Amino acid sequence: MNFLDLVKKRYSVREFLSKTIELEKIDYILETVRLAPSAVNKQPWKLFFVTEKCLLQKLSDCYSREWFKTAPACFVVCGNHAEAWSRFDGKDHCDVDISIAVEHLVLAAAEQGLGTCWVCNFDAKKCSEVMNLSEEWEPIALIPIGYATTEIVPEKKRKSLNEIFVQVR
Numbered sequence: 001m002n003f004l005d006l007v008k009k010r011y012s013v014r015e016f017l018s019k020t021i022e023l024e025k026i027d028y029i030l031e032t033v034r035l036a037p038s039a040v041n042k043q044p045w046k047l048f049f050v051t052e053k054c055l056l057q058k059l060s061d062c063y064s065r066e067w068f069k070t071a072p073a074c075f076v077v078c079g080n081h082a083e084a085w086s087r088f089d090g091k092d093h094c095d096v097d098i099s100i101a102v103e104h105l106v107l108a109a110a111e112q113g114l115g116t117c118w119v120c121n122f123d124a125k126k127c128s129e130v131m132n133l134s135e136e137w138e139p140i141a142l143i144p145i146g147y148a149t150t151e152i153v154p155e156k157k158r159k160s161l162n163e164i165f166v167q168v169r
């Protein structure tokens with residue numbers, strides 16, 4: 001599979017089978033996260049991999065969607081703003097770094113035949129409590145992961161190239 005095919009294969013999966021995920025696949029995915037680039041190589045991230053039923057239930061209280069409960073596992077991706085590189089004007093690049101790492105995660109998962117969905121619309125305060133996070137770690141994304149219930153990849157609705165690309169001569 002070339003890179004473009006992989007990008008096309010990944011989509012937001014919102015219904016999962018209860019099938020257990022092979023741990024080798026998680027190791028593979030995590031290695032792609034570990035190798036992700038970050039500003040000044042600060043790597044201001046920490047990932048928790050949750051499979052324990054009781055904790056998954058508590059996470060679903062932070063994001064109340066029925067589909068979310070079908071995931072057999074979930075990554076809680078956290079960032080440390082103080083650890084991240086900050087530009088001269090004070091803008092810290094934690095969210096940029098985390099986005100790259102998570103995109104590695106979701107693409108690697110797709111390559112391994114696993115479905116994921118970025119979730120940012122969750123109750124971060126509640127999540128910090130549930131995960132017992134220390135103050136410097138902000139939960140930035142939840143990434144439920146598992147085998148999708150269908151192999152059908154939905155059509156990608158995207159802006160045209162004309163709308164997003166400007167050639168500057």
Ligand SMILES: Cc1cc2nc3c(=O)[nH]c(=O)nc-3n(C[C@H](O)[C@H](O)[C@H](O)COP(=O)(O)O)c2cc1C
Pocket residue numbers: 010011012013117118119120121122156
């Ligand atoms: C930063 C980010 C946050 C997102 N948060 C949510 C979310 O909270 N809930 C959700 O169902 N989907 C969420 N999504 C998924 C987007 O809705 C989805 O990526 C977009 O509609 C494109 O569809 P596709 O991923 O199937 O290609 C998020 C995606 C990104 C990149």
